[in-house]
Amino acid sequence: MTKIEPLDSFDRKLLELLQRDVQQPVAALAEKVGLSAPACYRRIRRLRETGVIEREIAVVHPKTLGWPLSMIVLVTLERETADTVSEMFEIFRREPEVMEAWNVTGDHDFAVRIIARDMESYDDLVRRLFSADERVRTFETLVVIRETGGMSPVPVGVGR
Secondary structure, X not given: OXXXXXXXXXXXXXXXXXXXXXXXXXXXXXXXXXXXHHHHHHHHHHHHHOOOOOOOOOOOOHHHHOOOEEEEEEEEEOOOOHHHHHHHHHHHHHOOOEEEEEEOOXXXXXXXXXXXXXXXXXXXXXXXXXXXXXXEEEEEEEEOOOOOOOOOOOOOOOOO
């Protein structure tokens, strides 16, 4: 992310609107924030180029593609070193069932969000990722019963 000047109220409103629906026409966005369409387009382009907007994606519900199970796995390493953390992140990136992974503080070293087609495939994955890895001391699985659905937008106007 390159350095960007402080975000003003127009930028913040644009970010709020784009997080809810990135497919809105620029003209509609411009009208909602009170800018001309060209000015709105320039701001959006700047937000993309500077990395404020990291990427634009389609959020697909895993169940629609045959992934009905979702778990959070809390992983504790034998020894947490910078190399081990990097190695674990690389392992997680290679697994399509690993949706997200975070290096965290507290009793555990990682929190990993995993999806699975069934408990047998989940068991195969955790045996491969965690049980068979000498760097992993323990892991604990939390099965997601229900979720709010979809990715939440980042609060734009809070705390500033």
